[in-house]
Amino acid sequence: MNWKFVIALLGVVLMGLALVGDSYSGDSSPTAVASKGESPLERVEHPEVEVGTANQCQECHADTDEDIVAEWFAGKHGKLNVMCFVCHGSTGDDFVVTPTMNRCVGCHADKVETMELPFASGKDCFSCHPSHALSSHALWSEKGWLK
Amino acid sequence: MVEMSISRRKFLMTSAAASALLTLGKAPDAVARTVGDSIKWTKGVCRYCGTGCGVYKGVQDGKLVAVKGDPKNHNQGFLCLKGFLLPQILYDSRRLTTPQIRKNGKLVDATWDEALDLVAKKFTSSVKKHGPDSVAFYGSGQGYTEESYAANKLFRAGFATNNIEGNPRLCMASAVGGYVTTFGKDEPMGCYEDIDKADVFFLVGSNTAECHPIIFQRIARRKEHAPDTKVVVFDPRKTPTTRIADLHIPFTPGTDLAILNAIAHLIVKWDLVDKNFIKKQLTVGEGKEAGKQWQHYVDFLATYTPEYAESVSGCPKEKIIQAAKWFSEKGKASMSLWTMGLNQRIRGVWLNNLCHNLHLITGKIGKPGSTPFSLTGQPNACGGVRDQGGLSHLLPYGKLSGKPEHRAAMEKLWGLKPGTLPSRPGKHAIAMFQALEKKEIKCMYIMCTNPGQTLPNANRYRKAIAADDVFVVCADIYPTRTTELADVVLPAAVWGEKEGVYGCSERRYQLDSKVVDSPGLARPDFDILLDLGKRCGFGDLLPWKNPAEAWDEIRRIAKDTPYAFWGMTRERLRKESGILWPCPSEDHPGTKRRYVAGEDPLVPADWPERIMFYGKPNKRAVVWCRPQAAPEEVPDGDYPYFFTTGRVIEHWHSGTMTMKCRELKESKGIAELEIHPEDAKALKIRTGQAVRVISRRGNAVFPARVTDTSPRGMFFVHMHDEDRLCNKITIDAYDPGSKQPEFKICAVKVEKA
Numbered sequence: 001m002n003w004k005f006v007i008a009l010l011g012v013v014l015m016g017l018a019l020v021g022d023s024y025s026g027d028s029s030p031t032a033v034a035s036k037g038e039s040p041l042e043r044v045e046h047p048e049v050e051v052g053t054a055n056q057c058q059e060c061h062a063d064t065d066e067d068i069v070a071e072w073f074a075g076k077h078g079k080l081n082v083m084c085f086v087c088h089g090s091t092g093d094d095f096v097v098t099p100t101m102n103r104c105v106g107c108h109a110d111k112v113e114t115m116e117l118p119f120a121s122g123k124d125c126f127s128c129h130p131s132h133a134l135s136s137h138a139l140w141s142e143k144g145w146l147k
Numbered sequence: 148m149v150e151m152s153i154s155r156r157k158f159l160m161t162s163a164a165a166s167a168l169l170t171l172g173k174a175p176d177a178v179a180r181t182v183g184d185s186i187k188w189t190k191g192v193c194r195y196c197g198t199g200c201g202v203y204k205g206v207q208d209g210k211l212v213a214v215k216g217d218p219k220n221h222n223q224g225f226l227c228l229k230g231f232l233l234p235q236i237l238y239d240s241r242r243l244t245t246p247q248i249r250k251n252g253k254l255v256d257a258t259w260d261e262a263l264d265l266v267a268k269k270f271t272s273s274v275k276k277h278g279p280d281s282v283a284f285y286g287s288g289q290g291y292t293e294e295s296y297a298a299n300k301l302f303r304a305g306f307a308t309n310n311i312e313g314n315p316r317l318c319m320a321s322a323v324g325g326y327v328t329t330f331g332k333d334e335p336m337g338c339y340e341d342i343d344k345a346d347v348f349f350l351v352g353s354n355t356a357e358c359h360p361i362i363f364q365r366i367a368r369r370k371e372h373a374p375d376t377k378v379v380v381f382d383p384r385k386t387p388t389t390r391i392a393d394l395h396i397p398f399t400p401g402t403d404l405a406i407l408n409a410i411a412h413l414i415v416k417w418d419l420v421d422k423n424f425i426k427k428q429l430t431v432g433e434g435k436e437a438g439k440q441w442q443h444y445v446d447f448l449a450t451y452t453p454e455y456a457e458s459v460s461g462c463p464k465e466k467i468i469q470a471a472k473w474f475s476e477k478g479k480a481s482m483s484l485w486t487m488g489l490n491q492r493i494r495g496v497w498l499n500n501l502c503h504n505l506h507l508i509t510g511k512i513g514k515p516g517s518t519p520f521s522l523t524g525q526p527n528a529c530g531g532v533r534d535q536g537g538l539s540h541l542l543p544y545g546k547l548s549g550k551p552e553h554r555a556a557m558e559k560l561w562g563l564k565p566g567t568l569p570s571r572p573g574k575h576a577i578a579m580f581q582a583l584e585k586k587e588i589k590c591m592y593i594m595c596t597n598p599g600q601t602l603p604n605a606n607r608y609r610k611a612i613a614a615d616d617v618f619v620v621c622a623d624i625y626p627t628r629t630t631e632l633a634d635v636v637l638p639a640a641v642w643g644e645k646e647g648v649y650g651c652s653e654r655r656y657q658l659d660s661k662v663v664d665s666p667g668l669a670r671p672d673f674d675i676l677l678d679l680g681k682r683c684g685f686g687d688l689l690p691w692k693n694p695a696e697a698w699d700e701i702r703r704i705a706k707d708t709p710y711a712f713w714g715m716t717r718e719r720l721r722k723e724s725g726i727l728w729p730c731p732s733e734d735h736p737g738t739k740r741r742y743v744a745g746e747d748p749l750v751p752a753d754w755p756e757r758i759m760f761y762g763k764p765n766k767r768a769v770v771w772c773r774p775q776a777a778p779e780e781v782p783d784g785d786y787p788y789f790f791t792t793g794r795v796i797e798h799w800h801s802g803t804m805t806m807k808c809r810e811l812k813e814s815k816g817i818a819e820l821e822i823h824p825e826d827a828k829a830l831k832i833r834t835g836q837a838v839r840v841i842s843r844r845g846n847a848v849f850p851a852r853v854t855d856t857s858p859r860g861m862f863f864v865h866m867h868d869e870d871r872l873c874n875k876i877t878i879d880a881y882d883p884g885s886k887q888p889e890f891k892i893c894a895v896k897v898e899k900a
Contacts, residue, residue, distance in 0.1 A: 054819040054850060056797075080364050081356060081387060081796050085810035086228045092809055102213075106231040107224060109203075109215045 046091040057084035072132035082107075101125050190217060190724065191660040192649045193230045194642040195799045197288075197523025198359050199651020200226055201724045202233070204643055204662045211237055211643045211663050220724035221339045221655065227360035229799060232808045236641060237663070239807040241625050243638035244667025254636055259668060259678070262635055266592070267682035269618045273590045274306055280571060281589045283310035283579055286537055287596035288318070288528025290672055291647020291659065293694035295531040296701055297676040298594065299543065304561055305685035309548045309573025310588065313537045314596045315528040316576035317603075320885035321490040322521035323533055325499020328433070328884075329507075329769050331762020332545065332709055333533055336741035337482070337518025338653045338727060342369055344516030345482035347473045348378045351502060352403065352488015352891075356387040357796040359522050362484070367391050377473045381406065382488060383791070384821075384857050394469055397858060400789045400892045401778035402460035404494060406467055407501035408775065409456035412448040413471035414508060421510025427756055429507055430767040439772075447772040459775060475509050480516025486524065487793070491890040495882045497773035504770050513743045513758045523652040525800075530650015534710055535701070539573030543701075544708040548573065560704050561688075575886035576602075577879055583619075584611035593621045594672055595639065597801040599629035603888045604879035605872050606845040622672055625803050628869050638669040641804075645671035647694050648720065654741070656715055657725035673697070706731075709749060709761070778892040779880035780843075782860070786894035788826070789861040790840060790876055793891075798867035805867065818868035820849040820897075821857040830897065837900035840864075842893055845875030848900040862895065 049060075061084070062069045072078045077086075086106070087099040104125050105112050114120065129135060186205040193200040193214075201220025205213035214233045218224035246262035247254040273281045284302045286295055295313070302311045326333045342348075342365045355363040370376045370391060380392040381403060389395045398406060414420060425441060432439040453464035474481045483505065489498040503519050511517035523529050536543040546553035554568040574582050580602060582588040591612075602608045612619050613632040621633035624641040644665040650656045665671075670678075673694050680689040691697040695717045706713045711729040719726065719733065726737040731748050740746045742758050750759040760768045782788055795815045798805040805811045820838050822830070832838055834853045839846050840862065849864055849871055857863045864873045878893040 053813075054815055054817040054852065056814045079367065079390065081228070081360060083228055083797075083814065085814060086231060090809040090813055094809075105213070106215050106226050109224060110218055 044097050046095040049091065057088075068132050075133040075135060077132070077134055098126075186213060187662075188215075189660045189662045190658075190721075191643075191662070192526065192651075192657050192725075193226065194233055194236065194289075194526060194804065195227075195229050196359055197525055197528060197652045198222070198361050199526055199649060199653075199655055199657065199725070200230055200361050201657065202226065202230060204660065206662045209663060217724050220657070221653070222361045225361055225364060228796065229805060229808075229811065232810055233642070235808040236624075236804040237643055239625065241807070242641075242666055242669070243623060243625060243630070243636060244669055245638060246668065247636040249634045254630075254633075259670075262637060263675075263679055263682055266620050266635055266679060270306065270590050270592075271683050273618075277589055279306050279308040279569060280310055280573075281587070282306050282308055283574070283583070283588045283591045284312070285576070285579065285591060285593045285596065285598060286311070286313035286532065287594060288313060288315045288523070288525030288532050290527065290531055290595045291645070291694065292527060292531040292535055292650065292656075292701060293647050293697040294594070294672040294676065295527070295535050295537045296543070296697060297673055297680070297689055298592075299535065299537055300561065300688050301676060301680045301683075301685055303542070303548070303568055304563055304688050305680065305683060307567065307569045309539050309569050309571060310579060310582075311537060311573060312539050312576050312579050313528075313532045314576070314598070314601065315525065315532040316538060316885075316887060317601065317890070318487060318490060318524045318887075319521075319528050319533060320538070320575075320887040321492065321495025321499055321882055322485075322523075323538075324496035324882070324885035324887075325503060325521070327762075328496060328771065329500055329503040330742070330760055331764075331768075334529060334654055334741075335518070335520050335652065336513060336743075337520050338655075338739045339365065340739060341480075341482055341516050341518050341520070342366055344480055345369060346373070346376055346479040346516065347476075347481040348376070349381065349470070349474060349481065349483035349502075349505075350378065350388055350392075351381040351407075351483055351485040352490075352498070353484055353486040353522060354382065354384070354386040354388050354488075354793060355484065355486075355522070356390065358486060358524070358794050360796060362522065363388065363391075379470045379473065383789075383861060384793075384863060385855065387796075394466060394473075396462050396466050396470060398460035398462045400791060400861060401492075401781065402456075402462075402775065403489075404498060404501060404773060405451060405456045405459040405775040406462060407498070407505065408448060408451035408773075409453050409464075409467050410471040410474065411501070411504055411508060412451040413453065413468060414475045414505070415445055415448055417471075417475065419475040419477065420508045424510035424757075425508065428758055428760065428767055429770055430763075430765065431770045432772065433763075433769045436772070444770055444772055447774075451775075474505060474511075480514060481506070481509070481511045482516060482518055482520060484520045484522055486522040488891060490521075490885075490887060492887075492892065493779050493880055493882050493889045494773070494776050495887050496884040497771070497776070500771040500773050503768070507768055507770055513740055515740075518740075521652070526651065527649045529652060529654070530648060530656055534650060534705075539575055539579075542568075544705040544710045546708075575881075577881055577886065577888060580608040580611055583617055584608070584614075586614075586616060588617070590618045591620070593619065593629060593633070594676075595622065597623070597627045597629045597803060599627065599632050600801040600869055600872060601866070601874060602879070603874050603877040603890055604844045605874035605877075607879070622675060623803070624669070625807065627801065627803050628872070637675055638665075638667065639675070640665040640669050640671040644669070645673065645694075647671075647673065648698060651725075654727045654738070655725040656712060656720065656728060658717070658720035711749065779889050780878055780892070780894045782894045786842065786896050787860075788895050788897065790842065790893050790895040791857075791861060791863050791891050792866045792873045792877060793863060795865045795867065798865065800867065802867040802869055806869070815865065816868075818849055818864045818866070818871045818873060819852040821863040822851050822853050823855055823857055823859040823861070824853055825859050826862075827851070827853040832897075832899065839898050839900040840876055840895050841897065842876040842878070842895045844878065847871050847873060847875050849873075862897070 087103045089095045188203040200222035201217030216224035216226045245256045248257045377393045379394045381396045457464040506512040620635045622637035622639045630636045646661040711731045714730040714732045714735045730737045797811045797814045881888045
């Protein structure tokens with residue numbers, strides 16, 4: 001399978017949708033941002049631990065959530081040190097088990113905007129980018145560009 | 148691998164009970180961390196490192212609540228985790244909101260009139276009584292260009308002293324020294340876009356992954372698109388940057404001069420030099436070393452065989468040979484990037500020269516993907532201090548305070564009477580605090596920086612700042628280890644509450660925006676300086692109503708200099724996501740590669756060569772013979788270990804801002820001492836144990852972390868922890884050329900605390 005071709009094709013289709021989608025202004029300035037994910041979520045409060053220490057989230061979670069930490073570490077976010085708290089918040093009131101797309105906006109605003117398009121109806125980022133690997137439509141995992 | 152610590156065990160026990168805490172229906176995010184439809188976005192620049200990422204600041208109900216990357220800027224919409232969490236730096240309850248004056252040893256609230264009248268009285272009477280050089284300014288690579296310019300003009304033209312200095316002396320001075328000695332002009336000639344074209348990366352003394360994460364991401368992306376790309380990391384520590392490395396060059400601290408010379412030795416031996424470029428564009432040595440021929444350099448390199456470099460550095464010669472092969476391969480583009488590992492050394496300038504040498508002898512310079520590139524630590528060290536002339540020996544935009552003709556030109560530009568600008572040399576950072584210690588300097592104004600935490604040999608200089616018979620003013624946004632010592636504390640506006648220009652590592656100038664008002668009585672540093680100027684009788688020197696008016700003056704001052712950014716009007720900067728100088732006219736797009744014919748507008752159209760090094764009188768760059776030289780202090784029987792300091796991705800500088808972000812405070816919020824497992828075994832130290840690190844200058848206690856990140860015989864701590872001052876341990880010896888201290892290397896012993 002030629003993934004590059006598939007991605008390119010998908011890009012052309014998305015551009016077409018962007019041009020006809022009436023909920024999308026087509027303005028490239030980053031003003032409109034999706035507000036999806038604001039609905040109440042099932043949450044787990046982070047257990048009370050000694051924080052403000054020298055540790056990082058993934059150190060303890062490597063024991064409690066070994067597979068998750070391994071997926072994250074091997075994925076793009078892990079490689080580039082985008083740590084747990086960027087998506088999940090601190091251990092305080094803002095802690096979320098399932099992050100909203102609001103967290104993605106910091107770096108992927110243009111992609112989050114496309115979630116207003118018809119193709120994304122009923123989906124969020126994680127529908128196609130499985131957490132915690134967050135692979136880019138399978139392209140990344142095939143490249144093996146990092147050890 | 149890291150041993151398990153106490154808090155980690157506690158977590159494992161408590162997390163078992165986590166499922167009992169399942170709740171429904173809570174808001175998913177705290178307000179300060181959400182993004183919604185009602186947010187108004189304004190373009191700006193990240194507050195943290197010298198990468199200078201473009202951001203959009205999101206305001207909702209009068210509060211800065213979110214940040215996202217600017218897709219049109221060099222960072223292409225991406226931010227690192229610190230940038231993403233920026234809004235929290237505005238809203239911690241500890242913000243300074245009222246001026247304070249120390250009375251009977253205690254800081255008490257005051258009005259602006261009381262505080263600034265006192266400062267004006269102290270400074271003007273000191274000048275009258277003890278002369279102009281009894282006052283000093285210590286600024287920052289984090290102030291806006293307009294702020295640093297206002298301070299520069301106030302102190303040089305107003306108080307008539309060259310005692311104007313800034314923290315870039317602690318981080319960038321050796322890079323300046325390297326660029327000036329090799330090319331004649333400061334600042335890199337390449338740009339970030341070169342990363343997308345490079346085939347080989349030398350990351351020398353740079354933990355890019357943690358200190359410049361978006362640069363690291365761009366290098367990683369290059370590797371993704373061109374899998375043959377080679378990344379070589381030169382660092383005694385096995386940092387997270389080594390994760391994308393094809394080759395890690397570890398070495399005994401302080402021996403990298405030998406390694407870089409050995410690489411040059413091999414390139415010459417293999418005859419992979421660019422003979423035409425050497426003949427037409429280079430010269431060997433200058434000044435006292437002028438008139439040397441190429442053969443002199445070849446003879447100098449003869450000592451630096453890979454075997455010799457291995458014997459000096461402990462790095463296997465095969466690794467050095469491999470690095471040299473990749474760098475010098477014909478037809479491949481090579482880019483070197485470096486930062487504090489080279490700069491914070493008593494031979495920092497030499498190390499910079501040695502990096503430049505590799506590019507010069509191979510001709511791998513001024514071509515897409517081929518450039519030596521110094522990464523900057525602060526968002527405006529380049530634009531606001533180096534370019535603008537905020538160091539004691541400089542005047543704005545390439546002029547020197549020690550040159551009569553430069554002072555005369557500056558007097559004309561500023562409309563001053565001839566002879567107004569002082570000829571007496573000012574003091575560099577360490578000399579300035581030593582003069583404060585000796586009471587030669589009696590009044591010091593510190594703006595937007597935290598020397599009480601960040602100066603090396605901190606015990607000594609903290610005592611000097613705290614002394615009763617000196618008067619120290621400190622303007623900042625939160626209480627710091629410096630405000631606690633100051634006589635007057637001025638509450639400053641923070642990022643988002645004021646407007647100004649930042650200039651990052653790649654000569655990119657960009658406008659940062661005001662989107663919210665300051666709390667309480669806090670004011671932008673620009674306003675404070677103008678107010679102080681008026682009270683000191685220098686109102687005419689600082690006549691601007693706002694930073695935009697000052698910017699127009701700055702553009703005029705720089706117009707006929709190699710910086711030439713006349714074309715960067717306020718309107719353009721407001722619209723565009725940064726412009727690289729030179730940019731001499733409003734229709735000029737900016738310059739990606741400096742010195743390159745056809746790209747740099749300052750190279751005449753009829754220049755016959757590919758490059759014109761117009762910084763040098765003979766238009767030739769200089770290859771320097773810089774020998775291996777030992778650090779100031781190496782381990783011995785009494786102090787048997789190397790000690791080094793550095794950074795982690797979660798935090799920045801003295802932590803004044805990042806430690807106010809809850810997520811960041813919770814992650815690496817404490818500086819711990821990295822100890823190699825073999826050293827830990829010998830010393831019977833376990834992870835989590837308190838260890839006192841002792842140097843000849845001072846000591847501090849850190850929890851230990853047993854890890855093989857640091858090599859055997861060397862300890863590392865991060866510099867961001869205000870409760871554990873690593874700089875009580877570091878050494879204040881400095882580079883004889885750049886005057887930059889050797890933060891990176893000293894000798895210590897340890898004991899269980």
